[in-house]
Amino acid sequence: MSTIAIVIGEKYYNKDPQSSDLGKNIVSASMELMDELGFEQFTFRKLAERIKSTEASIYRYFDNKLKLLVYLTTWYWAWIEYVIDFRTHHIQDDEEKIREIIKIICHVDRDVIDIDLPGINISSLRRVVVSESDKTYLTKQVDEINNQGLFKVFKGLCHKIAMVLTGINPNYRYPHAIASTMLEASHQQAFFAQHLPSLTEVSEKSNISVEKQVYCFLEETTFKLLK
Amino acid sequence: MSTIAIVIGEKYYNKDPQSSDLGKNIVSASMELMDELGFEQFTFRKLAERIKSTEASIYRYFDNKLKLLVYLTTWYWAWIEYVIDFRTHHIQDDEEKIREIIKIICHVDRDVIDIDLPGINISSLRRVVVSESDKTYLTKQVDEINNQGLFKVFKGLCHKIAMVLTGINPNYRYPHAIASTMLEASHQQAFFAQHLPSLTEVSEKSNISVEKQVYCFLEETTFKLLK
DNA sequence: TTTTTCATGATAGTATTACTATTACGAATA
DNA sequence: TATTCGTAATAGTAATACTATCATGAAAAA
Numbered sequence: 456m457s458t459i460a461i462v463i464g465e466k467y468y469n470k471d472p473q474s475s476d477l478g479k480n481i482v483s484a485s486m487e488l489m490d491e492l493g494f495e496q497f498t499f500r501k502l503a504e505r506i507k508s509t510e511a512s513i514y515r516y517f518d519n520k521l522k523l524l525v526y527l528t529t530w531y532w533a534w535i536e537y538v539i540d541f542r543t544h545h546i547q548d549d550e551e552k553i554r555e556i557i558k559i560i561c562h563v564d565r566d567v568i569d570i571d572l573p574g575i576n577i578s579s580l581r582r583v584v585v586s587e588s589d590k591t592y593l594t595k596q597v598d599e600i601n602n603q604g605l606f607k608v609f610k611g612l613c614h615k616i617a618m619v620l621t622g623i624n625p626n627y628r629y630p631h632a633i634a635s636t637m638l639e640a641s642h643q644q645a646f647f648a649q650h651l652p653s654l655t656e657v658s659e660k661s662n663i664s665v666e667k668q669v670y671c672f673l674e675e676t677t678f679k680l681l682k
Numbered sequence: 683m684s685t686i687a688i689v690i691g692e693k694y695y696n697k698d699p700q701s702s703d704l705g706k707n708i709v710s711a712s713m714e715l716m717d718e719l720g721f722e723q724f725t726f727r728k729l730a731e732r733i734k735s736t737e738a739s740i741y742r743y744f745d746n747k748l749k750l751l752v753y754l755t756t757w758y759w760a761w762i763e764y765v766i767d768f769r770t771h772h773i774q775d776d777e778e779k780i781r782e783i784i785k786i787i788c789h790v791d792r793d794v795i796d797i798d799l800p801g802i803n804i805s806s807l808r809r810v811v812v813s814e815s816d817k818t819y820l821t822k823q824v825d826e827i828n829n830q831g832l833f834k835v836f837k838g839l840c841h842k843i844a845m846v847l848t849g850i851n852p853n854y855r856y857p858h859a860i861a862s863t864m865l866e867a868s869h870q871q872a873f874f875a876q877h878l879p880s881l882t883e884v885s886e887k888s889n890i891s892v893e894k895q896v897y898c899f900l901e902e903t904t905f906k907l908l909k
Numbered sequence: 910t911t912t913t914t915c916a917t918g919a920t921a922g923t924a925t926t927a928c929t930a931t932t933a934c935g936a937a938t939a
Numbered sequence: 940t941a942t943t944c945g946t947a948a949t950a951g952t953a954a955t956a957c958t959a960t961c962a963t964g965a966a967a968a969a
Contacts, residue, residue: 511918657859
């Protein structure tokens with residue numbers, strides 16, 4: 456049984472967390488602790504306590520918690536891109552392809568997405584991404600982070616989706632705008648369904664899963680826009 | 683010449699900031715300082731220094747900076763709703779109405795939106811809303827804040843827009859989802875154009891303003907979806 | 910085997926943040 | 940004249956976001 460490794464470039468960290476047990480522990484525990492506490496309440500001190508290490512040791516891997524969040528979300532997007540490649544490379548038809556992509560983005564078919572990854576709790580990570588990922592760019596440090604190339608993976612994913620959209624309708628003028636809007640909406644609508652239900656028709660009370668409902672919404676939306 | 687007052691309910695504050703000079707100063711200066719520093723770097727201490735008052739005095743008006751941000755964004759949405767009412771009450775046709783609403787949301791026609799409001803710099807406030815408003819709900823305190831009714835104004839606006847959409851096509855299944863997605867997208871796309879241009883076709887380099895481009899994108903999107 | 914390197918742990922320290930509490934002052938009101 | 944009330948001044952606390960130093964123990968190099 457083989458295992459996949461998502462490799463994250465060195466600009467994302469001071470010391471590669473995949474290179475040591477402590478590092479793997481930091482990544483693994485930070486996903487769960489950030490899920491539990493939320494980004495604001497999450498601190499390196501609490502993380503150190505959880506993994507029985509020290510603040511100083513964690514700082515050797517990541518400059519600060521924002522950089523750690525950027526690392527975690529990048530890991531998630533790299534993983535999503537891997538799953539997309541894996542599950543769409545054999546599909547010729549772009550319409551079929553985009554359906555599969557939206558499915559993956561919306562986290563429908565959990566069983567297929569949740570391939571066994573050592574030390575990674577995809578469900579935790581997904582909740583972190585839904586609730587916290589926007590904070591990677593909604594900060595005065597956006598330009599700095601962006602100049603360091605730390606949004607490259609997300610941009611690449613957005614572009615990949617935009618290319619499929621262009622394949623369906625080469626005359627559509629907003630492929631990237633729609634791709635980024637859809638990526639954001641896939642999180643927002645799930646979040647709203649849970650916390651601010653009057654902002655969406657997607658409902659936790661339906662007998663269809665929230666993920667499936669968001670998929671239906673985005674699928675319908677995408678195809679209507681491309682006509 | 684008359685002046686309009688946007689009245690914000692008492693659950694949003696400890697002491698009504700509109701009831702004193704100090705209060706008005708807090709609101710007015712916090713918009714500008716939060717615009718300058720961003721939510722994370724903004725503190726009550728810095729705000730107190732700016733207005734030559736004290737931390738303790740500001741705490742008498744607002745519990746903490748998250749509540750202040752909720753107040754500011756609520757003020758913004760109440761203002762947007764006022765402008766929508768003012769500029770669409772005479773329009774019968776729902777299609778025409780939604781165009782006007784999207785225009786207002788996207789901040790096209792600055793001159794009309796920027797009615798003189800004492801102590802309020804709408805441009806500053808708008809930038810704060812674009813960059814920081816999502817943080818009002820992307821926190822572990824969402825449910826608490828929501829239970830206090832502090833998202834009512836935003837929800838009301840979303841519902842108002844959804845009703846107009848339903849007026850255009852009573853069979854469309856996602857009026858609220860589309861309204862919330864559009865409200866979010868109107869900020870995101872403008873933000874992306876400025877900081878992460880590869881995520882959108884909206885460009886600062888065009889000779890059409892970013893606001894107008896976002897308007898065109900949302901207008902096209904809305905009408906395609908309602909067919 | 911000894912030495913060097915290196916990762917981590919232990920400990921401590923600093924400036925800042927997010928508050929809370931107490932008291933005092935000065936203006937308006939009773 | 941006394942009282943109330945809003946604000947300022949000051950101080951204090953626990954926690955945060957780091958930085959720095961040094962000890963230790965294991966692995967790698969000599």
